Amino acid sequence: MLKILxxxxxxxxxxxxxxxxxxxxxxxxxxxxxxxxxxxELSRNVDEVLKQLDLRLNTYPQDYEAQLLRGLVxxxxxxxxxxxxxLDDLLRQVPDFHLAYLIRGDILASxxxxxxxxxxxxxxxxxxxxxxxxxxxxxxEARVRIDGTRSSEGESSYAQxxxxxxxxKLGESVEYAVLVEKSTHRLYVYQRQANQPPRQVxxxxxxxxxxxGNKYVRGxxxxxxxxxxxxxxxxxxxxxxxxxxxxxxxxxxxxxxxxRGKTGYGIWLHGTESRYYSRPPLDSEGCMVLTNIDxxxxxxxxxxGATPVVIVKKVxxxxxxxxxxxRGKVLTDIERWRRDWESLDVDRYLSHYxxxxxxxxxxxxxxxxxxxxxxxxxxxxxxxxSDISLLAYPETGxxxxxxxxxxxxxxxxxxxxxxxxxxxxxxxxxxxxxxIMYEGR
Amino acid sequence: MRLxxxxxxxxxxxxxxxxxxxxxxLKQLETELQQVRKLESAGNAAAAIKxxxxxxxxxxxxxxxxxxxxxxxxxxxxxxxxxEHLERAMHLDQVYATVYENLSAVYVEMARGSYAKALQVxxxxxxxxxxxxxxxxxxxxKADMLENKQNRTVALATTPEKSSSASEQHxxxxxxxLQTLKGWASAWSAQEVDLYLSFYASGFRPAxxxxxxxxxxxxxxxxxxxxxVRVSLNSFQIQPAENGLARVRFLQHYQSDTYxxxxxxxxxxxxxSEGWRILSERSL
Numbered sequence: 253m254l255k256i257l258x259x260x261x262x263x264x265x266x267x268x269x270x271x272x273x274x275x276x277x278x279x280x281x282x283x284x285x286x287x288x289x290x291x292x293e294l295s296r297n298v299d300e301v302l303k304q305l306d307l308r309l310n311t312y313p314q315d316y317e318a319q320l321l322r323g324l325v326x327x328x329x330x331x332x333x334x335x336x337x338x339l340d341d342l343l344r345q346v347p348d349f350h351l352a353y354l355i356r357g358d359i360l361a362s363x364x365x366x367x368x369x370x371x372x373x374x375x376x377x378x379x380x381x382x383x384x385x386x387x388x389x390x391x392x393e394a395r396v397r398i399d400g401t402r403s404s405e406g407e408s409s410y411a412q413x414x415x416x417x418x419x420x421k422l423g424e425s426v427e428y429a430v431l432v433e434k435s436t437h438r439l440y441v442y443q444r445q446a447n448q449p450p451r452q453v454x455x456x457x458x459x460x461x462x463x464x465g466n467k468y469v470r471g472x473x474x475x476x477x478x479x480x481x482x483x484x485x486x487x488x489x490x491x492x493x494x495x496x497x498x499x500x501x502x503x504x505x506x507x508x509x510x511x512r513g514k515t516g517y518g519i520w521l522h523g524t525e526s527r528y529y530s531r532p533p534l535d536s537e538g539c540m541v542l543t544n545i546d547x548x549x550x551x552x553x554x555x556x557g558a559t560p561v562v563i564v565k566k567v568x569x570x571x572x573x574x575x576x577x578x579r580g581k582v583l584t585d586i587e588r589w590r591r592d593w594e595s596l597d598v599d600r601y602l603s604h605y606x607x608x609x610x611x612x613x614x615x616x617x618x619x620x621x622x623x624x625x626x627x628x629x630x631x632x633x634x635x636x637x638s639d640i641s642l643l644a645y646p647e648t649g650x651x652x653x654x655x656x657x658x659x660x661x662x663x664x665x666x667x668x669x670x671x672x673x674x675x676x677x678x679x680x681x682x683x684x685x686x687x688i689m690y691e692g693r
Numbered sequence: 694m695r696l697x698x699x700x701x702x703x704x705x706x707x708x709x710x711x712x713x714x715x716x717x718x719l720k721q722l723e724t725e726l727q728q729v730r731k732l733e734s735a736g737n738a739a740a741a742i743k744x745x746x747x748x749x750x751x752x753x754x755x756x757x758x759x760x761x762x763x764x765x766x767x768x769x770x771x772x773x774x775x776x777e778h779l780e781r782a783m784h785l786d787q788v789y790a791t792v793y794e795n796l797s798a799v800y801v802e803m804a805r806g807s808y809a810k811a812l813q814v815x816x817x818x819x820x821x822x823x824x825x826x827x828x829x830x831x832x833x834x835k836a837d838m839l840e841n842k843q844n845r846t847v848a849l850a851t852t853p854e855k856s857s858s859a860s861e862q863h864x865x866x867x868x869x870x871l872q873t874l875k876g877w878a879s880a881w882s883a884q885e886v887d888l889y890l891s892f893y894a895s896g897f898r899p900a901x902x903x904x905x906x907x908x909x910x911x912x913x914x915x916x917x918x919x920x921x922v923r924v925s926l927n928s929f930q931i932q933p934a935e936n937g938l939a940r941v942r943f944l945q946h947y948q949s950d951t952y953x954x955x956x957x958x959x960x961x962x963x964x965x966s967e968g969w970r971i972l973s974e975r976s977l
Contacts, residue, residue: 306910313918334901345918345951350811357807363800371811375804383812390811 298329314545316346316529317397317457320355324398327359335359346545349529351397354390370394389532396437396533397457415449415575416442417568418479418646419560420582422450423639423659428553430521430561432540434460434475437533439542440567441553449575456550459531459541466565467504467538470516475538475563476504479643479657482521482559496523497544500554502561507690508645508655508678511610521554521561523547560659564646582642582656582679585686594635598627606680606687629668636663645678654681655689722752738765756782867931870939870962873969878924878945886913894963894970919949938963938972 302325308318323338339356343349354371361367365374370391379387419429422444429450431440439458442450460475461467467476480502488497499522505514516538523544524531530543540563542550553559570578589604602620609616638661645655658677664670678690729744745762752758759782767775783790808814873892880888890909899908916922928944939962946955957977962969 302907306907306914309914310910313914337901350813353807353811357804357811360800360804360807364797364804365801371808375801376808379812383814386812 298325301325312454312549314549316342316349316352316543316545317401320349320352321398321401323352323355323359327355327362332359332362346529348527350386351390351393351530354387355394389535392534393457393530393532400436400438400457413572414569415572416440417570417575417578418562418564418644419450420575420579420642420644420656421640422560423641423661425639425661426558426560426641426659427555428453428559429641429643430550430554430559431567432458432460432475432561432563433565433567434464434477434563435566439540439550441550443553449572453553454549456542456546457530459533459535461536461538462534464534467516467519468514471537472516473537475536475540476509476514476516476519477563477565477646478504478506478509479645480504480506480519480561480563481659482554482556482561484556485554486520488523491522494525495520496525496541497547498523498551500556500559500561507676507692511690521547560641560643560657562643562646568644578644579642582658582686583640585679586637586640586658586660586677589688590635590637594633596627596630596633598624601627604688606682606689609687609689609691611691631667633664633666635665637661638663655679656686718752722748722755733765738769741765754785756786759785863931863933866939870931870941870969871929873962874926874929874941874943874960877971878926881916881924882922884916884919884922886916889916892971894965894972896963897970897972897974900973900975919951921950923948934961939969942977 305318327335440455462473467474482500486499499520504519520539592600641659643657656679679686680689733741759778763775763778877892930942932940934940961973963972
């Protein structure tokens with residue numbers, strides 16, 4: 253079934269010229285015998301795809317991408333009248349959706365001339381360089397939206413539902429997490445569920461940095477890959493128009509980025525300039541850009557200081573079993589660290605730290621000395637961890653490592669001191685164990 | 694694509710044959726055509742082609758014959774010949790040729806306008822000069838068919854004639870209907886999908902051949918999508934229709950946070966035990 257769906261999307265924009273010719277021959281052939289061309293196969297898929305798009309519209313009535321795709325499905329199935337109605341209806345609601353105008357133009361043009369690609373036909377000629385660039389950007393947006401819709405079935409496109417390996421656990425105070433897949437330009441929203449893996453609630457088309465690849469230096473126009481958190485909220489009134497209806501700044505560069513010497517700042521999740529509905533896939537200076545309508549719908553679920561935003565090139569879709577195993581392993585190692593810390597056996601406690609460990613003002617050596625000194629004066633320690641979130645770090649390139657960012661609430665009590673703090677740990681996989689490479693507040 | 698449909702639609706072809714030939718000739722042509730068709734269905738393409746060629750010699754102004762010949766030659770893979778036959782058919786049938794040409798010109802211009810918006814090019818006023826056809830020189834049936842088509846578009850473009858419903862007075866019935874429509878509009882405004890849908894009769898037929906299920910789904914999405922909706926109706930004209938139904942026309946003002954329009958609507962209403970219910974709905 254899913255294979256058929258994929259094929260369907262794949263053929264969505266197959267050379268229309270060739271298709272037209274094939275259809276004619278088919279029709280000519282069938283007229284002699286007055287039998288119908290084999291359309292039933294296609295129409296079954298059309299119904300299936302339309303059903304899925306309707307489902308999207310039911311859960312999110314402002315899913316204008318779904319309506320655009322409905323138009324394309326009707327177009328593909330040969331019902332240009334209905335396709336045109338869908339597009340006209342769509343454009344009444346979002347009159348600045350430039351891609352929709354392009355597709356509408358194609359639908360109209362198809363009645364007269366053959367189409368060889370999106371926005372490619374005899375009517376659309378003699379374009380100025382900037383118009384050509386705009387056309388190219390829209391074409392890319394169309395492909396990304398069509399492909400993205402397919403890949404956003406992420407979980408369901410496997411026989412068994414899959415879970416994102418990047419979101420292993422959300423703490424009790426973290427209701428939602430955002431996962432951005434740069435290669436497909438999809439932004440996923442996951443919701444925490446008690447005693448259940450997080451659930452995907454929605455996904456959106458998202459524009460990213462003009463240049464592909466991971467961000468390293470200031471001004472490289474790339475969107476960073478890593479585990480980030482929303483730090484604050486900036487309302488529309490305090491922003492220039494180009495940021496749209498608001499912005500959520502992220503904590504780029506984070507502890508690991510700074511350690512690695514990454515530079516730059518001002519990586520935000522924000523809306524769209526008022527005269528556009530959406531922006532091309534690769535268009536920002538590193539920010540992630542949603543349409544204003546989608547941004548407003550997402551805004552309700554974002555909490556500055558709490559909501560994680562994990563940005564990856566490709567999502568690791570894990571089977572439920574693999575996902576549970578990964579998560580279980582990390583949690584076990586965190587619990588061992590807590591227990592060993594509580595035991596006041598400093599050597600066992602320090603065995604949980606990696607050689608290249610750092611914290612603010614410390615390396616492993618100074619950290620060890622400090623911990624030994626502190627433990628010396630204590631008769632007991634009691635440590636409770638709660639609100640644990642586990643977010644796996646996407647690692648690409650030559651310094652590939654398995655890293656998990658842990659955000660937790662730590663309740664520390666001892667014979668001479670007690671505290672309650674929010675902590676962030678970076679764990680890295682060392683052989684079969686997770687070791688702490690960074691610890692901080 | 695529309696062209697191919699028009700040319701290859703068998704029903705239409707028959708009408709083209711019928712309309713262009715005098716009655717006596719028609720019988721003759723029909724018998725001969727049937728013989729050729731027999732050859733065709735027996736799979737004797739070569740003989741059928743010869744048959745058509747012979748017919749064309751005697752009836753050179755029959756576009757349908759060229760078309761059918763094209764079907765056969767195309768089946769044999771001779772697309773060049775097929776194209777030639779079709780071109781001749783087109784030239785013979787000037788009405789369709791012109792309609793097709795005009796339609797193409799309109800599509801091209803509409804497409805250009807849409808592209809201009811997509812690429813943010815200044816849009817010039819969209820004017821296309823189209824060719825007219827001499828309707829009265831054309832055979833009766835063809836002209837009729839064409840007129841039907843034109844009528845449809847004309848009906849869409851102009852406001853309906855203000856036929857007065859004063860001939861019959863049914864104040865009570867009219868009041869019931871007005872109350873029903875008010876309820877319908879206020880359910881719509883309140884974006885209460887269930888209530889809104891309850892105004893439609895079980896026999897309601899959605900337009901565009903859509904299934905009831907899909908229509909309901911579409912309506913529920915569209916009703917709920919805007920942040921707010923306001924629908925008000927006025928200028929009612931109520932007329933009794935066949936089988937105790939009532940036909941109501943009114944001006945519908947629709948407003949939402951994203952869109953507003955004014956349309957003339959025509960509803961066909963049916964009286965049931967629960968009151969008046971909508972049987973069909975269309976924009977005029």
